[in-house]
Amino acid sequence: MSFKYLFFAAAPLLAELQYGNPSEEKPPPFRIYTMGDYLYWQASEDGLEYALKQSAVSSFGVQGAVHAIDFPFKDGFRIGGGMVLPRYDWQIEVDWTRYFNYICEDVQESAGGNPSLAGLWMSPVGHGMIGWGDASFSWDLKFDSLDLDLLRIGFVNPNFSLAPRIGLKRAWIKQHLHVRYQTGFDPGSGLLSNAYYDVRFTNDFRAIGPRFGLDTNLWMGWGFNISASAAAALVYGPMHSHRIDVSSQFGGIDLAENVNRFRPMAEGVLSLEWSKCFDNLVRMQLCLGYEAQLWWGQNEIRTQISSSLPPSSLKANGALTLKGLDVHARFDF
Helix, strand or coil: CCHHHHHHHHHHHHHCCECCCCCCCCCCCCEEEEEEEEEEEEEEECCCCCEEEECCCCCCCCCEEECCCCCCEEEEEEEEEEEECHHHCCEEEEEEEEEEEEEEEEEECEECCEECEEECCCCCCCCCCCEEEEEEEEEEEEEEEEEEEEECCEEEECCEEEEEEEEEEEEEEEEEEEEEEEEEEECCCEEEEEEEEEEEEEEEEEEEEEEEEEEEEEEEECCEEEEEEEEEEEEEEEEEEEEEEEECCCCCEEEEEEEEEEEEEEEEEEEEEEEEEECCCEEEEEEEEEEEEEECCCCCCEEECCCCCCCCEEECCCCEEEEEEEEEEEEEC
16 A cells, blocks of 8 residues: 555544643643653664584584574663644654663583584684684674654544654664684694684764654543554665774784665654643653664674685674663653
């Protein structure tokens, strides 16, 4: 179904909406508001797996299981504010989200008394190791986004509201990845305790683009309601990627890429809200919800897949996922 048919199907419904909340106490017709969120999110990204636990070390094939990364939950925040124009017709809103996450872990594995970790980020160029005794991994994520929206709240009936929104999203997503393999094993040379392979990767994406969304509220009485929001954006901007490999076996690899990318994203929130007006002067709202964001194509690391000259490669091209608890507070005055 095309967007044209969706628009004409939704137009009669939007035209019938009643503006101004018929079920709650009436705050002032013109006001400003501030808001803040405490975020307890988990950040994960596809394609970061770095080690394979081999059940046997052999030059004839690979057998084992990929080591799963344990992505922890970390704190973040969101702050913002807006302006409500007369008669609840329109609202202008801006908010800034900041979330930093850092992961560091180490894994060891052996089979038959020999190191047996397969290095998934190890280039085949000039390297014959098929087993490692130790693999360490760190991932540093710095995520910032800025949303500027224009929205209008309309009521289908006194207990159910819809608020379409349109605006801009600005994003800054910076990642640093470091993987190191140590204590190598080669069937021909045996155990090499001083062997190592080190990978460092940087991915920096800065973009801006249009954002569209819809907020819904089901009012249950006594100031409580259930809220669900969904939005999507298509952002465009420069993507800088840089990979450096250093090894005890060969000179190393230095790959850099600077391109402009279109990247889609989607986000959604489901929450339980409570709000109350005090003397028609101040309105307070508290929310407890679950939020998720999906950013496609944020892992641009290139992986060497052939030792031919020139070596062939592919991109991990994994999606970044942010999800977890959202505690929200808003004050209108």
